[in-house]
Amino acid sequence: MTGLRVVKTGLLATVQDLGRVGYLGHGITAGGALDAFSLRCANRLLGNADHVAGLEIALTGLTLEATCNLQLALCGASATLSINGEEQFMDQALWVSAGSTITIGRALTGTYSYLAIKGGVSTPQVLGSRSTVVREGIGGLNGQALKPGDFLPITGLDNSATAQSPTRHWQRQLQAKPAAQNDILRLRFLPGLHYDDVIQTCRDTLCAQTFTLSGAANRMAAPLIGNPVDTGLTKLWSEPTCLGSIQIPPDGQPLVLLNDRQTMGGYPQLGVIIPLDRVRLGQARPGHKVRLEAMTLAAAEQVVWLHEHYEETHLKALDRLGGTSP
Amino acid sequence: MQCSHAGLTGIRLSHDDSPSPAVTASLIALRDRLNSKFPKGLTDCVLGYRTLTVFFDPAELSRETLLGAISDLDGKLDVASNNSEYSSRTIELPVWYAEESGQDLSTVAKRSGLSVAAVIELHSSTAYNAYATGFAPGFCYLGEVSEQLEMPRLGTPRRAVPPGSVAIADRQTAVYPSRSPGGWHLLGRCPLPLFDLEQTPPGLISVGDQVSFKPISRDEFLSMGGRL
Numbered sequence: 058m059t060g061l062r063v064v065k066t067g068l069l070a071t072v073q074d075l076g077r078v079g080y081l082g083h084g085i086t087a088g089g090a091l092d093a094f095s096l097r098c099a100n101r102l103l104g105n106a107d108h109v110a111g112l113e114i115a116l117t118g119l120t121l122e123a124t125c126n127l128q129l130a131l132c133g134a135s136a137t138l139s140i141n142g143e144e145q146f147m148d149q150a151l152w153v154s155a156g157s158t159i160t161i162g163r164a165l166t167g168t169y170s171y172l173a174i175k176g177g178v179s180t181p182q183v184l185g186s187r188s189t190v191v192r193e194g195i196g197g198l199n200g201q202a203l204k205p206g207d208f209l210p211i212t213g214l215d216n217s218a219t220a221q222s223p224t225r226h227w228q229r230q231l232q233a234k235p236a237a238q239n240d241i242l243r244l245r246f247l248p249g250l251h252y253d254d255v256i257q258t259c260r261d262t263l264c265a266q267t268f269t270l271s272g273a274a275n276r277m278a279a280p281l282i283g284n285p286v287d288t289g290l291t292k293l294w295s296e297p298t299c300l301g302s303i304q305i306p307p308d309g310q311p312l313v314l315l316n317d318r319q320t321m322g323g324y325p326q327l328g329v330i331i332p333l334d335r336v337r338l339g340q341a342r343p344g345h346k347v348r349l350e351a352m353t354l355a356a357a358e359q360v361v362w363l364h365e366h367y368e369e370t371h372l373k374a375l376d377r378l379g380g381t382s383p
Numbered sequence: 384m385q386c387s388h389a390g391l392t393g394i395r396l397s398h399d400d401s402p403s404p405a406v407t408a409s410l411i412a413l414r415d416r417l418n419s420k421f422p423k424g425l426t427d428c429v430l431g432y433r434t435l436t437v438f439f440d441p442a443e444l445s446r447e448t449l450l451g452a453i454s455d456l457d458g459k460l461d462v463a464s465n466n467s468e469y470s471s472r473t474i475e476l477p478v479w480y481a482e483e484s485g486q487d488l489s490t491v492a493k494r495s496g497l498s499v500a501a502v503i504e505l506h507s508s509t510a511y512n513a514y515a516t517g518f519a520p521g522f523c524y525l526g527e528v529s530e531q532l533e534m535p536r537l538g539t540p541r542r543a544v545p546p547g548s549v550a551i552a553d554r555q556t557a558v559y560p561s562r563s564p565g566g567w568h569l570l571g572r573c574p575l576p577l578f579d580l581e582q583t584p585p586g587l588i589s590v591g592d593q594v595s596f597k598p599i600s601r602d603e604f605l606s607m608g609g610r611l
Contacts, residue, residue: 081427081438083586084516084523183580193520194561195580249388250395294402295515295524296431299390299438320429321517321524329390354388361391 059125061174063207064158067117069276071189072178072197072209073171074110080184081297081320088188088196089316091276091339092169094368095133099173101375102130102150109177110187112203114161114170119203121159127211128152128175129159134167134340150175150378167340176213190317192277241267242347244313244334246303247357250326256289263303263327264349268311272343276317278304279338281347285309288325298322301330303349311349313338331357333364384457386450392426393438394449402432402526404512404593408471410435411591416456421449430590432514432524471512471591476558478507478549478596479604480571483611485549487568495531503598505529506570511556513592521560521578521586525594528554540566547572547609549596560586574599574609 063070073096076089090096090113097107112119118136131138131147138145139160140153147170153159164170180187180198189197198207252260268281286309298304298321302314306324313330314322328351330338338347352360389395396413398406407430414428414435424444428437439449480503482488492499511525518524528551536552541564544550548559550567559565560577573596577587588594599607 078426080585081429082516082590083520083584084518085520085585184585195520247388247391249390253387294432294434295517296395296434297389297429297436297517299393299436301390319518321431321515329388329393331391354391357391 058208058210059127059212060208060210061127061159061178062122062124063119063203063205063209064122065120065205066203067115067119067163069115070119070203071113071191072110072180072203073113073188074186075108076188076316077184077186077196084320085184085193085195086190086317086320087300088186088190088276090169090171090188091316092133092171092336094336095169096171096173097368097372098148098375099130099132099171100177101372102132102148102378103128103173103175104376105173105175105177109173110180111171111173111178112209114172116164116168118161118163119172120161121209123153123155123157123159124208125155125211126153130173131161131170132173133170134164136164136170137162168342169340174211176211179210179212192317240346242334242337242341242345243350244330244338244347245350245352245357245360246301246328246330246334247354248328248351250299250302250328251288251290251293252327254290255325255327256287259286259288259305259327260351262286263311264351266348268347268349270338270341270343270345270347271310274343276315278315278318279313279341281311281313283310286311288327290325293323293325295321295323298326299329301332301335302326303328303330315339331361333361384453386453389436389438392441393436394446394453396435396437396453398433400433402514404471406433407512407514407591413453413456417449417452420452424449430515471593472589473510473593473595474588475595475597476549476573476575477599477603477607478571478573479599479601479609480507480549481601483601484604485569485571487550488570491532491534491551491568491570494534497531502532502570505532506551506556507596507598509595511594513588513590513594516586516588516590519559519561519563521588522557522563523577523586523588523590523592523594525556525588526554528556530554534568536566537568540564544569545572547574547577549573558588571598572604572609574604574607576608 073090076087183196194200268283271280304312304326385397387395426438513523515524544565546561549571552567
C-alpha cells in the first residue's frame with residue numbers, strides 16, 4: 058500500500074480539501090480547509106489540482122511515516138518541518154523516500170498548516186469531497202480526526218521516481234502572512250442578515266470596541282470576548298447561517314462562524330466577514346485583539362476581487378515551480 | 384419579501400408572514416424556480432422557517448441578475464403555491480413512546496398536566512410541517528406542537544441522545560438522526576434511519592414534507608430495526 062502512516066498526533070489533524078458544495082439544504086456543512094489558499098499553494102507546488110485533499114494540522118504538529126517514495130509540501134502557519142530529523146524549509150516541494158519519518162512541529166506563528174502530497178490523499182469521497190467534519194462524522198478517515206496508527210492512502214504517485222534532495226525553493230514572504238500577534242486584526246464585514254432589525258446601540262457596540270479572540274476557537278466558530286452586544290432581538294425563527302457570519306448569542310459575545318458551522322442557527326447574524334479577514338481570524342491565536350469594521354458592498358467587492366487577483370497571481374507563480382519532474 | 388446581504392455571494396430573502404406551511408410552500412416554489420433558471424449559478428439554496436438564503440457563484444451569476452430574477456418572481460409565488468404548483472409529501476414515522484425510549488415522557492406529562500397516554504395521543508395526532516433542516520445532517524425542525532405540550536429547552540443539554548430520539552422543545556418537534564448532544568425533551572424513539580449518505584437526498588425528511596408519528600410497541604420497534 059502506498060501512503061502515509063500516522064505515528065503521532067497533536068491537537069487536531071484532519072484530511073481536508075476545498076469542502077462540500079451544495080448540501081447545506083440537507084443540513085450538511087461545507088467543511089474544507091480553514092485557510093484554503095495555503096492548501097492550494099501546497100498543492101500547486103506539487104502540480105496537484107486545487108481540489109486535491111491534503112492534511113490540515115492545527116498548532117501542535119503531526120508525525121508521519123512514508124510507506125513509499127513520495128513528494129510533499131507544507132504551507133500555511135509557519136511550523137518546523139523535518140524529514141528523518143533533518144530540518145527542511147516549508148513552501149517547497151520535497152522528495153521523501155519510503156520509510157522516512159516526517160515531523161511537523163509546533164506552529165510558531167499562525168494555527169493551521171497544510172501538508173499536500175503529490176497525487177493527494179485518497180480517502181473515500183463523501184458527497185463530492187474528502188473533507189473531514191468530525192462533528193458530523195463525515196469525510197476523512199471514518200469521519201474522524203487522525204490518530205496514531207491510521208493509514209492514509211495516496212494515489213497518483215509516480216512509483217518509478219526516486220527520492221531526490223529538494224531542488225525548488227520558494228520565498229516564504231510571497232505567501233499571505235499570518236497577522237502579527239500584537240497587531241489589531243481588522244475584521245471587515247458586509248452588513249446584512251439581521252443587521253437592519255437590531256437596535257442602533259447594537260451596531261455601535263459591535264464596531265466601537267476591541268474584542269479578544271477566545272481560546273475556545275475551533276473549526277466551527279471563533280468566539281470573540283468583549284463588552285456584551287445587545288441586539289434587542291429575542292426570539293428568532295431558525296434560519297441558514299453563512300461562512301463568516303457574525304452571530305450574537307444571548308450572552309452578547311459574538312461568534313464568527315467558520316467552515317464546520319451548523320447550517321442553521323436561531324441567533325441574530327449581523328453580517329458576513331470578507332473571506333480574506335475570516336482566514337486571518339482562523340489563523341490567529343487565542344488572545345489576539347480584533348476589531349469589527351462594516352463595509353459597503355462596493356468597497357467589500359473591491360477588496361475581495363483585488364485579493365483574489367493577488368492570490369491567483371501567486372498560484373500561477375507556484376505553477377511554474379510545480380507540475381514537472383526535476 | 385425582504386432582501387438582505389448574506390455575504391458577498393449570498394442573498395437572504397425573508398417572507399413577510401409568520402412561518403406556516405403556505406409560507407414554506409411559497410419559499411420552495413421560489414427556490415425551485417431560481418434553481419431551474421440558474422442551474423449553474425446557484426451553489427446552495429437553504430430554507431429557514433420564513434427565509435430562503437441563496438448562495439451564488441459570482442463567476443457564473445451576478446448579484447444584479449439574481450436580484451432581478453427574484454423581484455420578477457416575488458409576489459407571483461404565493462398565488463402559485465395556492466394553485467398547488469408545489470404539493471408536499473406525507474411521511475408517517477413509527478415511534479416507540481415509553482419511559483425506556485423517551486426519558487422525559489413523565490416530566491412532560493407532569494408539566495403539561497396530562498397523563499402520559501394523553502401526551503402520546505396529542506403528539507401523535509398532529510400533522511407537522513417540516514420547516515427547516517439543520518443542527519445536524521438530516522435533522523428536520525417540525526411544527527407546530529400543540530400548545531399544551533409547549534416545553535422549554537433543558538437547562539443543561541444532554542451530552543448525547545440516542546439516534547432516532549423523538550423530542551420536543553418550544554412548539555417544535557424533531558427526530559435526532561444520529562447520536563448527538565440534545566437539549567430537547569425526549570418522548571420516544573423512531574426505528575427508521577433518518578439519514579443515509581447512500582440515499583438521494585440523504586435525509587428521510589425534506590423541508591415542505593408533512594410528517595406525522597404513529598405509536599408502535601417495543602416489539603415493533605425492534606422488528607423494524609430499532610436498537611436499544
